[in-house]
Amino acid sequence: MAATIYDIAREAKVGIGTVSRVLNNSPKVTQQTRDRVISVASRLNYQPHAFAQALARKRSNTLGAIIPFFTNYFFIEVLKGIQDALLNLGYDLILHGVNHRDQINEYIRKNLKKGRIDGLLFFSMPFPDTFVEVIKQEEIPVIVIDYFHPSFDCICVKNTEGAMVATQHLISLGHTDIGMINANITSEPAKDRLSGFKETLSHQNLQIRDEIIVSSISRKQDGFSRDSGYTSMKEILSKKVKLPTAFFVSSDIQAIGVISALAEEGIRVPDDVAVVSFDDIELARHFELTTMRQPMYDMGVMAVEKLIDRIKNPGTPPTLTTILPKLIVRKSCGARKSEHAEFIDHNTLYSSEIEK
Amino acid sequence: MAATIYDIAREAKVGIGTVSRVLNNSPKVTQQTRDRVISVASRLNYQPHAFAQALARKRSNTLGAIIPFFTNYFFIEVLKGIQDALLNLGYDLILHGVNHRDQINEYIRKNLKKGRIDGLLFFSMPFPDTFVEVIKQEEIPVIVIDYFHPSFDCICVKNTEGAMVATQHLISLGHTDIGMINANITSEPAKDRLSGFKETLSHQNLQIRDEIIVSSISRKQDGFSRDSGYTSMKEILSKKVKLPTAFFVSSDIQAIGVISALAEEGIRVPDDVAVVSFDDIELARHFELTTMRQPMYDMGVMAVEKLIDRIKNPGTPPTLTTILPKLIVRKSCGARKSEHAEFIDHNTLYSSEIEK
DNA sequence: ACTAATTTTGAAAGCCCTTCCATAGATGTA
DNA sequence: TACATCTATGGAAGGGCTTTCAAAATTAGT
Known part of the structure; x- marks a missing residue:
């Protein structure tokens, strides 16, 4: 026909x-x-006929993406960036949304053989070591985003440093008693944000009170959700311990849950408790969240560009691109009362920069 | 190798x-x-080798999806449903996110030829008539979701009826002066929700005040966004007309913007103005929005199932599956003050049902 | 005008599978 | 034992393309 x-x-x-x-x-x-x-x-x-071409050319003009689907808002933005970048390049995208960690292996195996996909974008999850050898043998270009792996090109957000900036910001506003609401500690970003938080406190000789540091413990989810934030805050409240004057929260969406839980006890943000979170999703603006912005859309674009680059130049040693999230000051930290959100770049440390 | x-x-x-x-x-x-x-x-x-198989088998075990990407939250949920459904079936998904209407044609053309994809999911946009003939000739199974086209299997939300239920709910709470904040009228759902709204008012002999009915007018976006809701509400407020006691808003995300705009004038929801919206995205619960729930995840699953069904049984006449959205009563309509949201199924009309 | 060098062209081979068809082998029957 | 019937198996053909190679056509050179 x-x-x-x-x-x-x-x-x-x-x-x-x-x-x-x-x-x-x-x-x-x-x-x-x-x-x-x-x-x-x-x-x-x-x-x-795309398949016939792919068969003859030994490449498919198709990229694969393995993305954890359970963490909504962050990935939507990244996906948008990917899509837009891909559009101009004439590549197709096969999307593998991971709901459970077990699926990762299956998806990788599917994508494995040369010719099927020209490159793989791998997001925010530990890359299974079992496959590293095979990937290298088959020479499949891989970019790992939001996670570090020494064998591949990586685009990483400096989570530890971001958490430090956030915490430092709270300290510079006069807070000395600060808690943290964290996502699931099995997630690398959560781990790093926690350590950045703790490190800053100790560096400033401030007390680390474990009873006001809560990580999500859900097995199925990574804890970057409104419910997780809400539940964690509820847990702290139920302990009846002395509340700190500020919280660092590991994501905006959790912060929304945190604020909600606080509101139910009549505790206002930022009047009674200051909050700084992470991500800067679209809603952060609405909630007037002071937050560490991750350039999610740009990360998507960057990931595609890096992948194409890697496809064209195989063999060169893997690179690491780090992104320092940027402090966006709004009202939730109590630093400003005005209606409209603005950025404050306190100094260079606070500004987003890309290191190669 | x-x-x-x-x-x-x-x-x-x-x-x-x-x-x-x-x-x-x-x-x-x-x-x-x-x-x-x-x-x-x-x-x-x-x-x-997937491509060699596809070439030999004349089918690819791959489905295509053309989705407007600019309308975030709704599609994420649907996508999740699609992914989950696909996982068990061993199909891959090629995702085409549409940012501008012009891209639609290109994507369809790409997907067109038999063998490339086994079926196409087409979302929430008018299916270009130019392609109907070719699709039929090539016998490519298509499911249109959230839009109606007589030539294809469709899964449609009863927007008009949903709007009626929402409006009727406000009326039954005693409101007689009701406004509407609508998305871009070029979108079919927006059109239908408006007509359901108006029809209910006239049916109840209530006045339709055009100055408190605002549709988004952005050319690039479809208006289902927080900003759109915020701007529309601001527009009404700036007119200094008498505010109605209630608003029907065409999506949750807009409602969040609406509430925000109202709050800036010190107008509280639901105390001063009641709000009922549409969708029931995850955040609706948090905002205590009374809303018309669309079973987004289920629609994704359903779409895949229908498509697989169509692949297996070509030739049978196209079917229409309609979904009546379900009223979820929370606090934004002023009907209940309790902490925890619950469903109220006033009667059968209010419950979700699937008609074949 | 005739040969050499160059450019353009046609068609076969190959990419990796599935499927069909013919053959070899096994089983059953008289 | 001989013959018909079935079943399991090997391998060619075919799917639509790219690419290579050799042949044909053109251009240049003398």
Whole structure:
């Protein structure tokens, strides 16, 4: 039914090789022949058969992405960036949303063999070591985003440093008693944010009160959710311990839950408790959250660019791109009361920068 | 590098046909041969080449999805449903996120030819009539979700009826002066929700005040966004007209913007103004929004199931599955003050039902 | 005008599978 | 034992493309 190059060749009275060359913009075709082929092709409404091309070319113009789906808002933004970047490049994206960690292996295995996908984007999860060897053998380009792995190109957010900036910001506002609401500690970003938080406190000789530091413990989810924030805060409240004057929360969406739990006890943010969180999702603006912005959309774009780059230049040693999240000061930290949110770049440390 | 069936055949001392049969679970192979082939295959770490399979089988075990990406929250949920449904079926998903309407045609054209994808999920946008003929000729199964097209299987939310239920709910709470904040009127759901709203008012002999009915007018976006809700409400407030006692808002995310705009003028929800919206995204619970729930996740699952069904049974006439959204009563409508949200099924009309 | 160098062209080979068809082998029947 | 019937198996064909290679056509050179 669908037209093939053979149909075009017949109608245009040329060989299939010539048709192929025209369609692939090979220079060695006369303008005359080219025009004839093109006109026949468009008359027949020809579309190349992607799979046949992939088979013959040994590459598919398709990228794979393995993304944890359970962490909504962050990935949507990243995905947008990926999509936009891909659009201009003519690559397709096969999306593998991971709900349970067990699925990772299966997806990787699926994507493994050369020719199937030209490259893999791997997000926010520990890359299974079992596959590192095979990936290298098969020479499949991989970019790991939001996680570090020494064997691959990585795009990492400086979570520890981000947490430090956030905590330091609270301290500089005069807070000396600060708690933290964290996501699931099995997640690397959560781990790093916690350590950045603690380190800053000890560095400033402030007390670390474990009873006001709570990590999510859900097994199925990574804890970057409103419910997780809400529950964690409730847990602290139920302990009846002395509340700190400020909380560092490991994500905006959790902060929304935290604020909600506090509100139910009549505790206002920022009047009674200051809050600084992480991510800067769209809603953060609405909630006037002071937060550490991760350039999510840009990370998506960057990931694609890096992957394409890696596809074109295999063999060079893996690179690490780190992104320092940027402090966005709004009202939840109590630093400003004005209606409209603004950035305050206290100094260079606070500004986002990309290191190669 | 990667092992092929020829490698397996050689090592197992059988023909390629037999290898293929084993791998495809054809019954006509001795257990003995089967075991031998399987053991060699797993020793060589064999993975079938998806594209070669697709080429030979004339189907790809891949589905395409064309989704407007600009409308976040709704589609994330739907996507989750799709992913989960797909996982068990062994299909891959190629995702095409549409940012501008112009991209639709390109994506469809890409997906068009038989063999490339086994079926197409098309979301929430008018299906371009230019392609209807070709799709039929090529016999590509298509499911249209959240939009109606007579030529394809459709899964539609009863927007008009949903709006009626929402409006009726406000009326039954005693409101007689009701406004509406709508998304972009170029979107079909927005159109339908508006007409359901108006119809209910006239049916109840209530006044329709055009100055308190605002639709988003952004050209680039569909208006289902927080900003859109915020701006629309601001617009009404700036007109200095008499505010109604209640608003029907065409989506939760807009409602959040609406509430925000109202709050800036010291107008409280639901105390001063009642709000009922549409969707029931995750955040609706947090905001205590009374809303018309669309079973987004289920719609994703359903879409996949319907598509698979259509792939297996081509030729049968297109079906229409309609979903009546369900009223979820929380606090924003002023009907209840309690802490915890609950459903109230006033009567059967209010409950979600699926008609075939 | 005739040969050499160059460019353009046609068609075969190959990518990795599935499927069909013919053959070899096994089983059953008289 | 001989013959028909079935079943398991090997391998060719085919799917639609790219790419290579050799042949044909063109251009240049003398």
